[in-house]
């Protein structure tokens with residue numbers, strides 16, 4: 001009989017009409033976001049050793065970082081993500097050996113102005129003196145490494161620029 | 176002398192029924208189509224070229240962006256090609272997770288195709304009901320991979336992460352409910368007489384044409400050609416599952432649509448079997464692969480059955496950590512090849528019905 005299918009369809013629609021609502025009124029109510037959600041990034045600055053693995057793993061060259069040598073260690077001075085180019089693939093988070101980079105559940109990264117889009121996770125001045133060095137110096141006294149303390153500061157300032165350049169060069173290779 | 180004149184109608188690129196940015200120049204005689212000239216490329220991003228400047232792992236997120244409706248299948252096709260090139264053995268658990276997430280991706284794609292097709296021919300309710308289930312599946316995929324559509328879940332040598340606690344049970348529950356939902360789609364869309372009048376015996380394809388034009392996927396099978404790579408050349412672990420390949424008889428729009436509905440049932444079957452079997456398989460989800468992947472010099476071609484048809488990856492390696500050349504055989508693009516002849520002689524109103532039944536996704540057409 002012609003029209004049987006239409007009646008059946010209407011019955012389904014009628015049933016669905018009384019079914020509980022699945023949608024939520026968004027800004028007031030929100031669905032729960034799962035643990036693994038790929039949202040905004042956070043960087044655990046204390047864990048990060050400024051190795052640059054994450055920047056190299058990124059397919060779209062989103063991450064740029066700068067570092068300075070302070071004492072024996074690399075000191076992260078700048079960690080910026082051009083989030084507008086991010087694919088949210090998670091390769092950077094996966095590549096980090098130190099478990100320093102994480103996703104959060106925050107998906108709202110809207111900005112009014114273009115210049116505010118890049119996500120600056122770290123921006124700080126490198127300390128002139130190595131911070132933890134004196135404490136460690138107590139342990140390994142015999143090593144006369146810390147002797148030329150004063151000239152080191154000059155050295156710090158100079159290699160910083162080539163370091164940044166080599167970083168950029170390494171980046172260009174990926175393009 | 177009075178005479179009729181042909182005129183050209185622009186269909187798209189900003190037309191909701193082209194499923195993206197796609198243009199067809201229709202030459203019309205009255206309401207009948209004399210010639211149709213598909214123009215694609217509005218969404219071209221040069222993914223094949225981009226891949227040449229990316230390492231093998233870094234290409235994975237770009238494959239998502241081709242057929243973003245079934246991203247996992249694109250991922251799997253690519254990583255399996257690289258694995259074939261390098262001879263990497265994938266852990267069994269990873270294989271199962273690939274099948275589960277891949278079939279779930281296929282389901283999301285087919286559910287969307289079903290719903291959107293209903294919308295194309297004028298049924299809004301069917302569209303909404305299909306999106307209801309798609310939402311549930313995408314929530315599950317989000318829980319597993321962290322993303323809803325661009326999953327980037329497969330890795331060369333395995334998958335990114337194991338399932339979370341209780342995820343398989345949630346999936347099993349949804350798969351139990353799925354036949355009921357498919358029943359609803361059939362009641363609401365398939366059984367609808369108006370829908371059938373719009374789609375039956377419209378845009379018919381003979382098996383010979385399909386084969387000659389290298390069409391694949393539901394478009395091919397709707398014409399009665401039994402060719403599904405999962406059965407014909409089982410890749411991964413597809414030979415362990417018991418499923419059927421649904422076939423059509425007329426090769427018209429209705430058969431292409433209904434083939435997808437039937438394939439959904441088979442995907443549900445595969446997922447349920449995989450859930451049963453994965454419980455016995457423990458172990459890593461990632462093979463031991465070096466951090467820097469340098470496949471040997473050579474080339475490889477690997478194809479799998481995606482939701483739209485056969486997707487093939489051709490990779491040429493020059494021994495460095497980046498592919499020398501990547502080419503993708505995209506089913507949506509190739510299935511579009513016959514559009515001109517398919518549309519000839521039909522009315523304007525059938526254009527949307529025929530185009531919708533091929534189920535293209537423009538990310539893949541333009542690549």
Ligand code: SF4
Nearest residue numbers: 048049051052054096
């Ligand atoms: S990979 Fe980890 S430790 Fe290295 S720079 Fe990136 S966030 Fe820091």
Ligand code: SF4
Nearest residue numbers: 058086087089090092
């Ligand atoms: S998520 Fe992907 S694209 Fe985004 S910064 Fe990380 S590696 Fe780069």
